[in-house]
Structure formats: C-alpha cells, structure tokens
Amino acid sequence: MKLLRYGPAGQEKPGLLDSSGTIRDLSGVVPDLAGVALSAAGLAQIAALDPASLPAVTGTPRIGPPVAGMKNFVCIGLNYADHAAETGAAIPKEPIVFLKSLGALCGPNDDVMIPKDSVKTDWEVELAIIIGSLAKCVPEDTAMEHVAGYAICNDVSEREWQIERGGTWDKGKGCDTFGPLGPWLVTKDEIADPQDLSMTLDVDDARMQDGSSRTMIFGVRHLVSYVSHFITLHPGDVISTGTPPGVGLGQKPPVFLKAGQTMKVAIQGLGEQVQRTVPYA
Numbered sequence: 001m002k003l004l005r006y007g008p009a010g011q012e013k014p015g016l017l018d019s020s021g022t023i024r025d026l027s028g029v030v031p032d033l034a035g036v037a038l039s040a041a042g043l044a045q046i047a048a049l050d051p052a053s054l055p056a057v058t059g060t061p062r063i064g065p066p067v068a069g070m071k072n073f074v075c076i077g078l079n080y081a082d083h084a085a086e087t088g089a090a091i092p093k094e095p096i097v098f099l100k101s102l103g104a105l106c107g108p109n110d111d112v113m114i115p116k117d118s119v120k121t122d123w124e125v126e127l128a129i130i131i132g133s134l135a136k137c138v139p140e141d142t143a144m145e146h147v148a149g150y151a152i153c154n155d156v157s158e159r160e161w162q163i164e165r166g167g168t169w170d171k172g173k174g175c176d177t178f179g180p181l182g183p184w185l186v187t188k189d190e191i192a193d194p195q196d197l198s199m200t201l202d203v204d205d206a207r208m209q210d211g212s213s214r215t216m217i218f219g220v221r222h223l224v225s226y227v228s229h230f231i232t233l234h235p236g237d238v239i240s241t242g243t244p245p246g247v248g249l250g251q252k253p254p255v256f257l258k259a260g261q262t263m264k265v266a267i268q269g270l271g272e273q274v275q276r277t278v279p280y281a
Contacts (some may be wrong), residue, residue, distance in 0.1 A: 001016060001017075001043070001046065001047055001186075001187045001190070002016070002017040002184035002185070002186055002187075002190075002271075003015070003016055003017075003026075003033055003046070003066060003149075003184060003185045003187070004016070004017060004023065004033075004063055004064075004066050004182065004183060004184050004185070005032070005033055005063070005064040005065065005066055005067070005068065006023055006057060006061040006062065006063055006064065007061055007062060007064065008062060009062070009064065009106075009107070009110075012032075012064035012065075012068070013025060013026075013027045013032075014026040014027055014029075014030055014031075014032050014033045014037070015057060016046065016049075016051060016054065017184060018051040018052075019051070022056050022057070023056070023057035023061070024051050024054035024055065024056060024057065025054055025055040025056075025057055026046065026054065028054075028055075029045070029046065029049065029054075030042070030045075030046070032068045032069070033066060033067050033068060033185065033236075034067060034068040034069035034235065034236050035069060035235050035236070036235070037235075038067065038130070038131075038132040038133070038148040038185075038235040038236060039132050039133045039148075039235065040132065040133070040145070042132075043132065043148060043187055047187075062107060062109070062110075063107050063108055063109060063182055063183045064107040064182070065105050065106065065107055065108075065181040065182055066130070066151055066181065066182045066183070066184055066185040067130055067181075067185060067236040067238070068236060069234075069235065069236040070102060070105065070234075070236045070237055070238060071234045071236070071237055072099065072231055072233060072234065072237040072238075073099060073100040073101070073102055073104065073105060073179060073237075073238050073240075074097060074098075074099060074100075074227055074231060074233075074237065074238065074239045074240070075097075075098050075099070075100050075126075075155055075173065075239075075240045075242075076095050076096060076097060076218070076223060076239065076240065076241050076242045077092075077096035077097075077098060077169065077242065078091075078092050078096055078217075078242065079092075079095065079096070079216055079217050079218055079241055079242025079243075080211065080215045080216055080217065080242050080243060080244045080245065081215050081217055082211065082215050082244060082245045083211075083215075083242070083243055083244055083245045083247070083250070084217075085245070086245045086246075086247075086250035087247075087249060087250055091217060092217065094226075095218045095222075095223060095226050095227070097226075097227060097230065097231075098168065098169045098170060098173065099170060099174075100155070100170075100173050100174055100178070100179050100240070101170070101173075101174030101175075101178075101179075103174065103176055104156075104173070104174050104175060104176065104177065104178040104179035105179045105181060106176075106177045106179060106180050106181070107180065107181075107182060108152065108180050108181060108182035108183040108265075108271075108273035108274075108275075109180075109183070109273060109274050109275060110177060110180060110275065111177065111275065111276050111277070111278045112154075112156055112177045112178070112180065112257075112263070112275045112276070112277050112278070113175070113176055113177045113277075113278055113279070113280060113281065114257060114258065114259050114277055114278070114279055114280060115158060115175045115176075115280055116280040118158050118160070118161075118175075118280075119160055119256065120158055120159035120160040120161075120248075120249070120254070120256045121156065121157070121158050121159075121256055121257040121258075121277075122156070122157045122158070122159050122247050122248040122249055122256055122257065123154060123156060123157075123201055123203065123208065123209070123247060123248060123257065123263055123265075124154065124155040124156070124157060124201075124209075124243035124247055125152070125154060125199045125200065125201040125209050125211075125243055125244070125265050125266075125267065126152070126153045126154070126155050126199075126240045126241055126242060126243050127150060127152070127153075127194065127197060127199070127213055127216075127220075127240075127241045127267060127270075128150060128151045128152065128153035128181060128238050128239065128240045128241070129147055129150060129194075129220055129223065129224060129238065129239040129240075129241060130147070130148045130149050130150065130151055130185050130236070130237075130238055131146055131147065131148065131224075131233045131234065131235060131236065131237040131238070131239070132146060132147060132148030132149075132235055133145070133146050133148075133235060134146070134232070134233070134234060134235070135224060135228040135232070135233040136228055136232045136233070137228055137229050138224065138225055138228045139225060140221055140222055140225040143221045143222075143224035143225040143228070144188070144220075144221055144224070146224060146228075146233065147188050147220070147224060148185065148187065148188070148235070149185045149186050149187040149188050149190075149191075150185070150186050150188065150191055150194060150267075150270055151181055151182055151183075151184065151185050151186065151238075151270060152180075152181070152182065152183075152265055152266070152267050152270050152271065152272075152273055153179065153180070153181050153238065153240040154179075154180045154201075154263065154265045154273060154275065155173070155178075155179070155240050155243060156175075156177070156178040156179070156180070157172050157173055157178070157247075158171075158172040158173075158175060158178075159172060159248075159249050159254075159256070160172070180265070180273055180275055181238065182271075182273065183271045183272070183273065184270065184271055186269060186270050186271075190269065191269055191270075194213060194219075194220045195213050195214060195216060195219050195220065196212065196213060196214055197212065197213045197267055197268040197269060197270075198210075198211075198212050198267070198268040199211050199212060199213060199244055199266070199267045199268070200264075200265075200266050200267075201246065201263060201264070201265050201266075202263070202264040203257070203261055203262070203263055204261050204262055205262075205264075208246045208247075208248070208251075209243070209244055209245065209246030209247065210244075210246060211243075211244020211245060211246065212244065213241075213244075215244060216241060216242065217242075220241065223239055223241060224239065227239055257277050258277065259277050259278055259279040260276075260277065260278075261276070261277045262274065262275070262276055262277075263275045263277070
C-alpha cells in the first residue's frame with residue numbers, strides 16, 4: 001500500500017493512494033497514520049479495505065509528511081561507501097547516529113527555506129525507514145517486525161554549520177523545512193529488497209545524485225536493531241539511512257543551493273519529491 005496524509009500543514013488527513021493514482025480518504029477508518037494504525041494489525045485492517053469504498057479526494061491537495069506522532073527523527077551519517085569516499089571520510093566502524101529536529105519535518109513538495117546567513121545549504125536523497133511498533137533493544141533477526149514501511153527523505157544540510165561551527169552535526173541538520181518526507185509511506189511488502197533501490201536527485205534538471213542503496217554500509221535490518229539499543233523507537237519514528245554520492249559538498253569545486261532552485265528527489269518504488277528553495281523568512 002501507499003499511505004499518505006493530505007491537506008494544509010497541521011490539518012492533514014490520512015489517505016490511501018489507489019491503483020489509479022486517486023487519493024482515498026481514510027479518516028473514517030483511522031484518525032491518523034500514527035500509533036496503532038502503523039502496527040502490523042493496523043496496516044492489515046487498512047489493507048483489507050476495498051479502496052473503491054473510500055471517498056475519493058478531489059483536486060490536488062497538498063501532501064504532508066506520511067506519518068504523524070513522530071517522537072524521533074533519527075539520521076545515519078556516512079552510511080554509503082561511495083559517499084564517504086567523495087567526502088574523504090573513513091568508513092565508520094559503527095553507524096553514526098544523530099537526531100534531526102522535529103521542527104525540520106515538512107511535506108515532500110513543501111518549499112525548502114535557505115536559512116538566514118547560510119552559504120552551504122546542501123541536498124541528500126535518503127531512504128527513510130518508518131517504524132510501526134515499539135522497538136527497544138530488539139535483536140537483528142526480529143528488527144523488520146517493527147518496520148511499517150519506507151519513504152523518501154531529503155536530509156537537507158547546512159555544511160558550514162554542520163562541520164565548521166564547533167559542535168554536533170545537529171546545527172546543520174535541524175533547520176526549518178530541512179526534512180521533507182514522503183510522498184507516501186510504502187508498506188514493506190511492496191519493496192522486495194530495500195538494499196537494491198535506485199536513488200536520484202536533480203537540481204534544476206541537472207542530475208547530481210545517481211546511486212543505489214546497494215552501497216549502504218549498514219543495512220536496514222541492522223540499523224533498526226542498532227538504533228533501538230540507544231533510542232526507544234515509537235510508531236511513526238523515522239530512521240533516515242544516509243545518502244549516496246553526489247552531494248554539493250562532494251562536487252569539485254563544491255556547489256550549494258541558493259533561493260529559486262528546484263530539487264527533484266526520487267527512489268525506486270517510493271515516488272518523487274519536488275521542492276523549491278526560497279529565501280529566509
């Protein structure tokens with residue numbers, strides 16, 4: 001299934017994308033895509049519905065983040081061997097874990113704001129794992145039982161603040177609009193192998209990233225288990241799993257975003273995001 005949330009920011013309703021691409025309203029079935037609705041039982045209840053029995057949503061509403069109630073927006077750094085190489089970093093021996101501010105979360109096609117005084121705002125296409133049930137110190141062999149599905153995340157980053165401003169990466173990762181997520185939560189049964197997905201990102205129609213989740217250092221199963229030993233994961237939480245090569249920082253010379261540009265972000269089977277960059281407001 002492809003599940004989504006649509007409507008104005010802060011007023012989103014749950015929906016389902018049917019086979020014709022029509023949004024179907026789920027608000028009469030579940031209050032939101034959060035909590036028990038994301039559990040195996042909750043997803044099974046939604047899957048058993050006839051989409052044609054649900055009200056069709058007319059027009060072209062805004063698409064919001066595909067889950068609500070997120071407590072932890074977890075990110076993994078330097079998790080692609082070819083991305084680590086382009087930045088000159090050593091291959092991590094364990095996953096590099098950091099948190100992105102929940103204030104960064106936004107819809108997949110919302111504008112991305114270039115922060116005040118930013119000079120090195122960058123892009124990162126990433127595979128996001130969406131947690132469906134409570135995960136605390138889970139073993140790797142049962143980790144996938146806690147996964148509801150996957151989505152696209154653009155882990156927008158301000159590199160000067162991340163690297164050069166004396167502190168944790170969070171400074172450059174948590175700015176408003178720096179976490180576009182969606183358009184859909186694609187349930188895990190639709191993705192045969194999350195470690196074999198093509199991933200692309202274009203800036204103004206120029207292909208900047210063209211990679212694959214095959215080059216991920218630490219895979220989905222390992223990451224869910226690993227993170228759960230440090231942070232209790234709740235339904236609706238996200239683990240954004242790192243980016244392949246082609247980020248602005250890795251260009252020679254480096255290239256960064258400015259207001260008035262367009263990013264197109266895509267992952268095989270998970271849809272596409274389109275964001276416009278706008279000046280600080």
